[in-house]
Amino acid sequence: MTADPQVAEVHCAPGNAGIAQVATLHPVAPADPAAVAGLAVELGADLVVVGPEAPLVAGVADAVRQAGIPCFGPSAQAARIEGSKAFAKEIMAAAGVPTARSRTCTTPEEAAAALAEFGAPYVVKDDGLAAGKGVVVTGDLDEALRHAAACGRVVIEEFLDGPEVSLFALCDGATAVPLMPAQDHKRAYDGDAGPNTGGMGAYTPLPWAPQDLAERVMAETVIPTVTELARRGTPYTGVLFVGLALTAGGPKVIEFNARFGDPETQVVLDRLETPLAGLLLACATGTLEAFGPLSYRGGAAVTVVVAAEGYPADPVKGDVIEGLDEKVEGAYVLHAGTAAGAGGRTVSSGGRVLSVVGTGPDVAAARAAAYELVGRIRLRGSHHRTDIAAQAL
Numbered sequence: 001m002t003a004d005p006q007v008a009e010v011h012c013a014p015g016n017a018g019i020a021q022v023a024t025l026h027p028v029a030p031a032d033p034a035a036v037a038g039l040a041v042e043l044g045a046d047l048v049v050v051g052p053e054a055p056l057v058a059g060v061a062d063a064v065r066q067a068g069i070p071c072f073g074p075s076a077q078a079a080r081i082e083g084s085k086a087f088a089k090e091i092m093a094a095a096g097v098p099t100a101r102s103r104t105c106t107t108p109e110e111a112a113a114a115l116a117e118f119g120a121p122y123v124v125k126d127d128g129l130a131a132g133k134g135v136v137v138t139g140d141l142d143e144a145l146r147h148a149a150a151c152g153r154v155v156i157e158e159f160l161d162g163p164e165v166s167l168f169a170l171c172d173g174a175t176a177v178p179l180m181p182a183q184d185h186k187r188a189y190d191g192d193a194g195p196n197t198g199g200m201g202a203y204t205p206l207p208w209a210p211q212d213l214a215e216r217v218m219a220e221t222v223i224p225t226v227t228e229l230a231r232r233g234t235p236y237t238g239v240l241f242v243g244l245a246l247t248a249g250g251p252k253v254i255e256f257n258a259r260f261g262d263p264e265t266q267v268v269l270d271r272l273e274t275p276l277a278g279l280l281l282a283c284a285t286g287t288l289e290a291f292g293p294l295s296y297r298g299g300a301a302v303t304v305v306v307a308a309e310g311y312p313a314d315p316v317k318g319d320v321i322e323g324l325d326e327k328v329e330g331a332y333v334l335h336a337g338t339a340a341g342a343g344g345r346t347v348s349s350g351g352r353v354l355s356v357v358g359t360g361p362d363v364a365a366a367r368a369a370a371y372e373l374v375g376r377i378r379l380r381g382s383h384h385r386t387d388i389a390a391q392a393l
Helices: 033-043 053-058 060-066 085-095 108-118 141-151 213-231 264-271 276-284 363-374
Strands: 102-105 122-126 135-138 154-157 164-172 176-178 187-189 193-196 201-204 237-247 250-257 300-307 331-335 338-340 346-348 352-360
Touching: 033 053, 033 060, 053 060, 085 102, 085 154, 085 213, 085 250, 102 108, 108 122, 108 141, 108 154, 122 141, 135 141, 135 193, 141 154, 164 213, 164 264, 164 276, 176 213, 201 264, 201 363, 213 237, 213 250, 237 276, 264 300, 264 352, 300 363, 331 363, 352 363
Parallel strands: none
Antiparallel strands: 102 154, 122 135, 122 154, 164 176, 164 237, 187 193, 201 300, 237 250, 300 352, 331 352, 338 346
């Protein structure tokens, strides 16, 4: 039974120990287009939602659509907006999207020249997919040069100063609608210390952000980008994640992703009152314009990531997670890197193991609920930030 009246069954491939409680799991190679499309046909799926970036870049959405099934997720060509940082910069330049000045570099000499041009803090991005860990922002020139050399082809750009904000836009190939802005916390440790990660926590709404932020980003960034992709014959269907810096000169794009990114998704979808399945189906079938306005619950949501020992460098896997049945009013646990272990116990299977979501009438109450539940979960060697959403207070 699902909370969405339009949804009769949920299937997930390959899934984890959490989603197994609400969906039927299927073993499949997620980046194998033929295997995923074949499973969708076998199940008689009405809608396929492709989650991660690697399957999108591999063309899974193309294969599903070719099988005649509506699919939420961009084509392999359109997913290059995340699969190649250089391609994303090319699209932004053509569409007039505000972003950082940059250089694409393939040799140590080119990298050294670009780093000297833009100065510190140095921003070096692996051109390809890197599971959220391909970006180094550092004041150490040697570290920047080492990262560039290790990646090969990189985009080096000027540092954008200002608070970071995430915005998801749902697209149907021709038009798009925004979800609520949220703020992620990328660094591994309190006070924004340590290495970059895929995200250690997030919250929404943002009481300090400009009221017209979503509308401005749609007008200046999302619609021009979607229009440019359509002009090139690669219409964008799915979610376009826009990572922004709110600079003195207005919002500028740090990066695009071609999918829902966590941990922001956890808080944004918690606040979304509009049933999700029909919304995603409207995107997949090109009928978003007729869908109508979105509605949200009041209040706030905060999520705190519980990460495995050694994350992000070399996370330890296979440890038993305890306390998952603990109850805190206004809080709940979403699984990420988990698996079913021996004796029905849940074990860690990835770097970011859990997202603990707290909700409440305001950010302070939501934050308190999240941290109360985090405190009841036990995973040997795990770590989490204690300052998620603290600046919002």
